[in-house]
Amino acid sequence: METSSKNKRKKFSPSINQIKVFILEHGIYVFLVLLILLSSILSPSFFKTDNILNMLRSAAVLGIVSIGQTYVIIGGGADLSVGATMGTAAILISEITKGENNNVAIGIIACLLVGVFIGLINGLLITKRNMPPLVVSLGMSILVEGARLAYTQGIISGRPAPFIRELAKIHGLFPVPLIIMVVLFAIASIILNHSPYGRKLFAVGGNPEAAKYSGIKVDRTVIISYMISGFFAALAGLVLSGYIGYGDRYLGTGFNLDSVAATIVGGTSFEGGMGGIGGTIVGVAIMTILFNITLMLGLPINVQLIVKGLIIIAAVLMYSIMQTSALGSKSNGANLLISRIKSKVKVRKEAK
Amino acid sequence: MSDYLIELIDITKTFPGVRALDNVSMKVISGEVHALVGENGAGKSTLIKILAGVFRPDGNKSVIKIAGEEVELNNPIIAQECGVSVIYQEFNLLPYLSVTENIFLGRLPTKKSGIIDWKKANSNASEILLSLNLDIDPRTFLKDLSVAQKQIVEIGKALSLNARIIIMDEPSAVLAGEELNYLFEVIRSLKERGITVVYISHRLDEIFEIADRATVLKDGKLVGTLKIQDAEKSELIEMMIGRTLDETFPKSSNGTGKKILEVKNISTKNLINNVSFILHKGEVLGIAGLVGSGKTELARALFGVDSLTNGQIIIDEKTVKNIDPKKAVELGIGLVPEDRKSQGLVLKLSIKKNITLPVLKFFTKIGLIKKNLEIKYVKDHMQALEIKAPGINTVVQQLSGGNQQKVVVAKWLGTNPNVFILDEPTRGIDVGTKKEMYNIIRDLAEDGAGVIMMSSELLEILGMSDRILVMHQGEIAGELKSDEASEERILRLAIGE
Numbered sequence: 001m002e003t004s005s006k007n008k009r010k011k012f013s014p015s016i017n018q019i020k021v022f023i024l025e026h027g028i029y030v031f032l033v034l035l036i037l038l039s040s041i042l043s044p045s046f047f048k049t050d051n052i053l054n055m056l057r058s059a060a061v062l063g064i065v066s067i068g069q070t071y072v073i074i075g076g077g078a079d080l081s082v083g084a085t086m087g088t089a090a091i092l093i094s095e096i097t098k099g100e101n102n103n104v105a106i107g108i109i110a111c112l113l114v115g116v117f118i119g120l121i122n123g124l125l126i127t128k129r130n131m132p133p134l135v136v137s138l139g140m141s142i143l144v145e146g147a148r149l150a151y152t153q154g155i156i157s158g159r160p161a162p163f164i165r166e167l168a169k170i171h172g173l174f175p176v177p178l179i180i181m182v183v184l185f186a187i188a189s190i191i192l193n194h195s196p197y198g199r200k201l202f203a204v205g206g207n208p209e210a211a212k213y214s215g216i217k218v219d220r221t222v223i224i225s226y227m228i229s230g231f232f233a234a235l236a237g238l239v240l241s242g243y244i245g246y247g248d249r250y251l252g253t254g255f256n257l258d259s260v261a262a263t264i265v266g267g268t269s270f271e272g273g274m275g276g277i278g279g280t281i282v283g284v285a286i287m288t289i290l291f292n293i294t295l296m297l298g299l300p301i302n303v304q305l306i307v308k309g310l311i312i313i314a315a316v317l318m319y320s321i322m323q324t325s326a327l328g329s330k331s332n333g334a335n336l337l338i339s340r341i342k343s344k345v346k347v348r349k350e351a352k
Numbered sequence: 353m354s355d356y357l358i359e360l361i362d363i364t365k366t367f368p369g370v371r372a373l374d375n376v377s378m379k380v381i382s383g384e385v386h387a388l389v390g391e392n393g394a395g396k397s398t399l400i401k402i403l404a405g406v407f408r409p410d411g412n413k414s415v416i417k418i419a420g421e422e423v424e425l426n427n428p429i430i431a432q433e434c435g436v437s438v439i440y441q442e443f444n445l446l447p448y449l450s451v452t453e454n455i456f457l458g459r460l461p462t463k464k465s466g467i468i469d470w471k472k473a474n475s476n477a478s479e480i481l482l483s484l485n486l487d488i489d490p491r492t493f494l495k496d497l498s499v500a501q502k503q504i505v506e507i508g509k510a511l512s513l514n515a516r517i518i519i520m521d522e523p524s525a526v527l528a529g530e531e532l533n534y535l536f537e538v539i540r541s542l543k544e545r546g547i548t549v550v551y552i553s554h555r556l557d558e559i560f561e562i563a564d565r566a567t568v569l570k571d572g573k574l575v576g577t578l579k580i581q582d583a584e585k586s587e588l589i590e591m592m593i594g595r596t597l598d599e600t601f602p603k604s605s606n607g608t609g610k611k612i613l614e615v616k617n618i619s620t621k622n623l624i625n626n627v628s629f630i631l632h633k634g635e636v637l638g639i640a641g642l643v644g645s646g647k648t649e650l651a652r653a654l655f656g657v658d659s660l661t662n663g664q665i666i667i668d669e670k671t672v673k674n675i676d677p678k679k680a681v682e683l684g685i686g687l688v689p690e691d692r693k694s695q696g697l698v699l700k701l702s703i704k705k706n707i708t709l710p711v712l713k714f715f716t717k718i719g720l721i722k723k724n725l726e727i728k729y730v731k732d733h734m735q736a737l738e739i740k741a742p743g744i745n746t747v748v749q750q751l752s753g754g755n756q757q758k759v760v761v762a763k764w765l766g767t768n769p770n771v772f773i774l775d776e777p778t779r780g781i782d783v784g785t786k787k788e789m790y791n792i793i794r795d796l797a798e799d800g801a802g803v804i805m806m807s808s809e810l811l812e813i814l815g816m817s818d819r820i821l822v823m824h825q826g827e828i829a830g831e832l833k834s835d836e837a838s839e840e841r842i843l844r845l846a847i848g849e
Contacts, residue, residue: 194720196712203709206698212657213695214709214763215681273700 027318028267028282035289043296051292053170057243059288060177062258063281064236066266067188068229069259070280074192075225076205076272077133081122081141082233082259085115086252088148089237090160094247095152097161104161108238115234116227118144123223137226141256160241168242177239184232189277201225206273261308262287265315286311357382357548358517359417363409365398372398373409376574378567380517382419385539385549387563387580389556390592391809394569396552400519403550404438405431418517437510438519443502445509447495452477454494455509480508484538500531504538511547518542519550522643524558536562555642555847556585568592589840601815602794609633611669612802613771615654618663623649623826626663631771631802636793638817639806640842646826647806648690651775654804655687656680667770681710686764688757690775690806696760699749703741704730706748707762714766733762737792754785761792772796775806790816810839824848 039046065082072079089111096107118140125136159165169176192198203211204221212218233255240251266283268275290311294304358380365373373395380386390396401407403416405425416423418434425431445454452470453460455477461469477490486504494502503523510518520539524532539549539562551563559566560580568575568591575591613631618624623646631637641647652658654665656675665672667683680687689695697706707730708715715725730744737758741751748759757777764772774793778786793816797803807813813820820832822845830845 190720194723196716196719196721199705199709199712199721202701202705203698206700207694209695210698211709212677213655213687213689215678216709217678273698 028265028279028286028315032282032286032289035286039289039293039296043293046293046296049173051296053173053175055288055292056178057168057170057175058291059284060175060181061236061240061243062255062262062288063181063284064184064232064239065255065259066262066280066284067184067277068232070263070266070268070275070277071188071192071201071225072133072229073260073263073268073270074205074272074275075201075222076208077126077222077225078137078260078270079119079122079226079229079233080134080137080256080260081118081144082229082236083252083254083256084141084144084148085118085230085233086237086240086255087248087250088114088118088144088252089234090241090244090251091148091152091247093160093164093238093241094158097164099159099161101161101163104163107161108164111234111238112231115230115232115237117230118233119226119228119230120223122230123219123226126226127219127222159246160238164238164242165245166242167239177243180235180239184235185277185281192277197221197224202273204272258287261312265312267315267319269319270316355381356417357419358403358550359415359420360399360403361415361417363399363402363414363416364411365395365402365407365409372572373402374572375413376569376572378574378577380548380550381565383543383546383548384564385543385551385562387559387566388550388552388569389559389566389588390569390575391811394592395572396569397521398572399569400438400521400550400552403431403436403519404428405436432513432515435514435516436519437513437515437517438521439503439506439510439523440521441523443506445494445502445505447493449494450491451481451488451494451497451505452490454505455480455490455512457509459512476512477508480511481505484508484511484541485534498531500527500534503527503535507538507542515547517548517550519552521552523551524553524555532558556588556843557847559588560585586840589843602791609635609800612667614664614666616664616666618653618665619661620649620653620658621661622652622658624653624658625826627653627826627828628663629821629828629831631804633770633800633802634797635818636797636803636805636816638813638820639804639823640810640813640820640846641806641808641823641829642846643808645823645846647808647823648775649826650823651687651689651773651804651806654680654771654773655685681767684767684770686710686767686769686772688760688764688772688774688777690779692753692756692760696763697748697756700747702745703734703739703748703751703759704744706759707733710763711766729766733765736765737762738788752781752785754781754789757781757785757789758792761789769796769801771804772801773804773806776808777805778807778809778812810842813837813842814839822846 045051065086069079069082092111092114093107096110097103122137122140125131126133167176167180192201200211200216200221203214203216204218208218211221236255237252241247244251262283263275263280264270264283265286266275266279266281268279287308290307291304294307356379358378360376360378363373363376364371376395376399378388378399388396388399398407402409403425405428408426409416416425418436423430423434425434425436446457449457452473456473461472461476463469474490481488481490481504484504484507486501486508488497488501494505497505507518523535527535539551542549551559553559563580565577565579566583566588567577568588570592578587578591609632611630612633615627615629618627627650629637639647639650649658653660656677656679659674665675667685672679672683693699698709704726708726712721715722715729727744734741734744739755739758739762741755748756751759777793778789781789793803793805805813805816814834814837817837818834820834820837820842822829822832822842824846825848829848832841
């Protein structure tokens with residue numbers, strides 16, 4: 001009993017070092033809280049119900065894409081075709097349903113299948129042909145957009161079915177997209193942390209060679225991650241088209257990099273094998289609030305971009321500092337360099 | 353002024369968990385070819401890296417003198433300034449640059465205008481290479497040269513840096529026949545020029561052909577230095593291996609059981625050529641051979657990492673078709689791969705997640721992993737193998753080499769493997785853990801698995817194996833029963849005699 005009370009007392013008077021470690025390890029949460037505080041000070045209407053609901057609704061779309069992106073990045077890849085998939089789903093649903101509820105089920109299934117198919121092709125090219133993920137998915141994105149343009153001739157494709165519009169509505173205090181997102185987050189998080197597939201994905205992202213030597217089908221695991229990403233991108237595209245109200249080919253623009261940014265800011269390592277859905281939620285929240293507050297303050301788009309860029313770089317910088325300090329403070333690059341320079345100077349002096 | 357060009361005195365170097373060098377001294381006479389020999393893990397590479405300025409020796413006792421003057425080789429550049437050049441097995445050359453650019457990298461001669469003087473550079477390169485008996489167009493891309501030619505380019509680069517001491521790290525491992533003779537000629541011509549050569553190898557024939565003196569290391573300690581002229585091969589072998597074959601090895605108590613694995617004439621694109629053997633339950637089959645003899649490639653073939661181009665693998669009387677790692681696991685083959693960090697473990701993940709990676713389906717109910725079952729499984733195996741770690745969620749990167757290796761072994765325990773393949777199971781782990789590892793291997797066999805152990809350490813092969821296969825250039829060079837095997841017989845088979 002005595003020792004435990006001592007321990008407790010210790011916890012309440014942390015040293016500066018402990019605070020440092022805490023801030024580094026939980027930096028992203030600290031940052032989110034600070035951002036919310038700052039936003040509410042800068043803009044009094046930030047905390048108004050309407051604004052909060054609006055933010056949650058738009059966070060949902062980014063959140064849904066980012067789930068898929070998180071899977072892909074944990075597996076050691078990146079998917080830059082999610083934006084194109086979103087746009088395609090949005091147009092496809094409008095083309096198939098033409099504003100009626102008759103074909104909506106078929107429409108939704110078709111959209112999701114297209115998303116999964118795009119992911120499958122991405123995954124096959126990346127694993128079987130051993131091509132770099134960024135290039136493959138970027139190429140795929142351009143290809144899909146081109147194909148879509150050829151099909152629609154650049155004309156806006158009318159309205160999606162009313163059912164799709166329902167997906168993006170706010171009922172009282174419950175924005176439907178948020179509910180969809182929360183459910184998806186929960187499912188995705190359980191699969192990632194508690195299913196064999198999730199384990200395999202972490203192993204494959206962390207060290208594909210060792211995963212192979214453990215009897216894991218590395219290629220299959222990676223391909224599935226891209227199919228999941230395509231699925232979530234298509235779903236996000238549907239929600240977005242319900243939100244916007246028509247199938248426009250510009251839907252989905254910007255979501256490639258935003259979803260990567262939200263994932264990385266949330267602590268998933270771009271090298272693969274590390275991260276999680278929980279961090280991505282925080283990343284999505286930060287990105288959404290940043291966007292919202294610049295709108296509320298009437299700041300021009302350039303300011304928004306600059307701030308966004310800074311946040312991404314700052315987050316990655318923080319994680320890289322965390323990694324170096326985890327490897328032991330004395331053996332970091334800077335110290336090594338200094339010791340080398342010192343020794344060289346010494347030798348020169350002795351030579352004289 | 354001493355006669356010695358290089359004096360390494362009382363060099364000690366410790367890595368986490370391993371003492372790589374323990375008070376080793378080596379002296380090299382100016383102008384000689386000095387061989388540095390020893391088994392894998394004897395500390396040769398570490399000693400060379402200290403001389404090359406890559407590693408720093410521990411403490412203050414270690415002294416390095418070059419031409420009688422004490423030096424501190426804190427980085428490779430200082431070592432180079434002292435006239436030391438190392439030619440590593442994997443070359444420090446750039447494949448898509450020309451030979452000239454490789455030789456004068458960063459030091460290409462320029463005209464007054466600051467533009468590179470290609471004419472001068474190429475003729476200088478040609479001159480250096482011709483002095484080494486290599487007549488090629490210096491504008492050739494490096495990638496288009498043979499291995500032997502690349503070695504000469506490396507030597508030429510060293511000469512252009514005014515090297516007085518050229519260290520060659522197992523240059524013969526990648527050469528054969530004529531190429532080797534050519535290398536020897538070059539070494540002799542270097543000697544005539546007064547350049548000192550330190551030659552690392554464990555091929556005895558070469559040492560007797562080219563070296564003046566040899567220093568022998570074993571387990572990080574100095575065994576001795578001798579003059580090749582007065583030495584016998586057997587003497588050198590004895591020094592390399594030592595006579596410490598004692599009770600550190602647990603012997604088998606029961607005889608071997610029925611046939612569990614039969615390999616018939618298998619070949620792969622990756623070195624393995626027409627290999628056949630039989631493995632019984634309860635036996636430890638040792639596979640010996642030099643670096644590059646095909647031991648690892650055999651392990652890869654058996655585990656289905658490399659696909660077979662020919663032959664059959666028969667497990668439990670059943671022929672296995674198109675084996676891949678997943679199938680291998682299902683068939684009860686476990687593999688502890690050669691390089692635990694790149695192949696055995698996902699370093700970023702915890703002990704728990706590494707151990708259960710091949711056996712996730714054991715704990716999976718309705719698509720989800722049952723936490724409690726998994727934790728119990730991991731704790732049981734950690735206890736069985738005495739893995740020392742703060743907890744099951746410790747990231748494996750933070751463990752010592754020995755404990756990491758135990759984690760790799762633990763991955764397979766639960767699969768109750770029929771065939772357990774261990775490729776260099778004790779590489780880079782300390783003596784104490786080595787002993788534990790030997791006991792673990794013996795236990796696996798006693799429990800009814802057929803164990804295949806690949807190792808370059810003869811002592812280990814001799815101590816552990818019930819039967820020994822020796823490999824040479826991807827083929828089985830011979831089979832020895834444990835009572836007829838000796839270091840020398842293995843070595844002779846391993847070098848293809």
